[in-house]
Amino acid sequence: MKEKKREMEKVYGRPRLRKDLPLMYCPGCHYGIITSLVAEVIEELGIEGNTIGVSSVGCTFVTTQYFDLDFIDSAHGRSPAVATGIKHAHFGKPIVFTMQGDGDLAAIGMGCIINAINRFEKITTIFLNNAIYGTTGGQLAPTTLLGQKTTTTPNGRDPESAGFPIHIAEFFSNLKGISYSARCAVNTPANYNKARKSLKTAFQKQVDGVGYSIVEFLSACPGSWKLSPKDAMKRIADEMIPEYPLGEFKNVDNIT
Amino acid sequence: MTERILTTGNEAIGYGAIYAGCRHFFGYPITPQNQCTEFFARELPKVGGVFVQSESETASINMVYGAAGAGVRAMTSTASVGFSLMQEGISHIAMAELPCVVVDVQRGGPGMGTTQTAQMDYFQVTKGGGHGGYRNIVLAPDSVQECFDFIQLAFFLADKYRNLVFVLSDGIIAEMAESIELKTLEFDPLPEKDWALTGKAQRGGNRNFISCSNLLKRPTRDGLKALGDKYHEIEANEVRHERYMIDDADFILVAYGSSSRTSKEAVDMARAEGLKVGLIRPITLWPFPQETIKGLTSQAGRFLVIEDGLEQMVEDVRSAVEGKAQVHFLGGIARHEPGPGGMIFPDRIFEEVKRLI
Known part of the structure; x- marks a missing residue:
């Protein structure tokens, strides 16, 4: 049989704005996918020369190293205030985004982000919700599911003592200053493509000066969930999405 | 001809900032510095600047962190x-080494304390109110003119060392009105802020990265050394103090801010009776004029520290004299009345001087 030489066309690779460094994320963590997706969208929109990222405390802290963009890290939960300072320093010109986890945004930094939205800042927030505290070893997050075992809810989250999972994308969509609020996941190719579209819309709202925009990602944390990467992926579909439905909760082109 | 105006300490801070080229102010109302925040809200937009009222002092300091990071x-x-609420952000600014200026108009404490004047934040400004043992330069004006001048100096020193500088005022200086000269102060040239976040297009595509952690930007030991070296450089170069009637003094008062104004009057009262009393006024509370005070123990056997609060700066004076002189203290309990409006008047200080001599 005659051997046929196959020419392989490169159809996908590491986004140019995601630096070629060894990944520090745990195996099966979705942060790597989401980081690359953000890098890809910023590149596609052609805003990289004018974009400044802000990370906070938690696993988002290491994302600073992967973006080939101007970046600053900040105290736990305070990145919307830091982003406000940067945005105003250059009189509204740069595109500024924050990368925040669930403890960072929805616990210690909840007041900070709500007030940034309410001040009508034109900032974009990437909210990575894995329903647990990853960096510190698996404690309760505001978004932890009911019954979910964490190191500080060893018998599962009981609302009597630990409250309820908080729905950020829906909650923030009720705030006047929000131009775009969506929840996404990267557990299937279809969801990945929708997430890409949502991210692009969110950044575009800022480019157009419409208002604050936020994209919440349901993100797997196999290490702290104590699941294999495959089972963690399955948990997104089986448990996370039923509690936290995907979709757009607000998408407006004008806020008055 | 330079312009003269009659204004308050709080507003002089605002004028000083505008003369220093500051166009970004982030703040939250709190007594007794409200006129300062209001000044910026009113005046900054007129010169093309930005005023943002934050939701808390925690947010204010983080906005300053972001804006300073942007250059x-x-x-x-x-x-x-409110200054207490800022301590977290201040500690992060120390690690990120960003040039920021923070004004603390002292009121009574601890806790909610009083809304009126006091000098009770000395430890917090000089010893680091947040975690990690960092240092901030502290300038203590004793007049409305110095409020204006020291804000300009604060921005220069902040940029020179990439360090946070505090201007420590108090309720009396903040609210009293004096005639001041509006004049831009001249300083040495400063290096370009080539580290600032301006978007990487400005730098041919090379990114800038600012971190409030040693984990990602440099090895921990290198980071500690860099900070330590900088603090020693500031200690060697930036100590400022005022000497009043010191040359032949054998009894020395030590006071800063509003207390130094009343202490000066007490020195005059003592001199009128032939007593050889002088005053050392630390202008930088950190770095503290330690060597000056130590040197004066060869001519003076007694020091009296006047501070409108409980014993704080007196600890630094005791440390400076190294046991070679007696250090006395006159504090908040020497106020003329028991309510929050009390003050330590010059005659009370003079009475204490006479008692000790």
């Missing part, structure tokens, strides 16, 4: 209680 001169002002 502009940015500041906030607050009073004691």
